[in-house]
Amino acid sequence: MQQLLAPIEAFLKCATPDSWIREAVKPENLATLLIDHCNCELKAAQTGMFFVRRYAVDRESGQQMLDWAKPYEQFVYCKDRDIEHFLNRDSKKNDFTTGLVAKADFGHGPELIAKMVRLIKEEFHHFEQVLEIMHERGIPYRNMRAGRYAKGMMKMVRTHEPAALIDKLIIGAFIEARSCERFAKLAPHLDEELNKFYVSLLRSEARHYQDYLNLAEVIAGEDIGDRIELIAEHEAHLISSIDEEFNFHSGAPTGV
Incomplete structure (x- = not known):
């Protein structure tokens, strides 16, 4: 696990605060943690779809x-x-095999499509896995208001292309890296089922982070180290500063 996490810990500018872990493991926060995690998996799949539809296909x-x-x-x-009807309605709803046609005017289309389709499949699968755990524990799904983390990260996106695409890919890398870091840090404090589940997610989350970062570097065609550094500092501020609301990507809790 440490070999898997080492590059992610080097990529991130700060670790998840211990105060967030203490808040996350409180029994009264379990439902919020799982529901928001479920929402995050769906949003991750939707983000992958955005990249493919906006930039890569007809x-x-x-x-x-x-x-x-x-x-x-x-x-x-x-x-x-x-929940039960959704989980059982169609076992092949995530079996996407239709060929996609890449745009002729975007040279990196095939690579972006390949990486994002795999990511989307995995994120939809994780969404269903979290939903099933919630159902088994009697936790109903509900929509949650978006926290400040993702919105705060998107404020870093430049307004012109291809800079906007590159920034969004870098941000995707940070969100996946932070998720992976939190799964690893949180897992030892959870019950056996959740511990095993969160550990099982580490490999795919680590690959998602690397895929986003590789795509950003390839599409930029030049060194993006300065841009990564700037976004890294902003991400670390969001994670380490006080956050009024608790959710999966929130910062340090208040009153700690």
């Missing part, structure tokens, strides 16, 4: 991506949702 392929996401988004945005 209109018809973009619609195929939307059709893939439809069962998940219908569940999330439906008021009368049924």
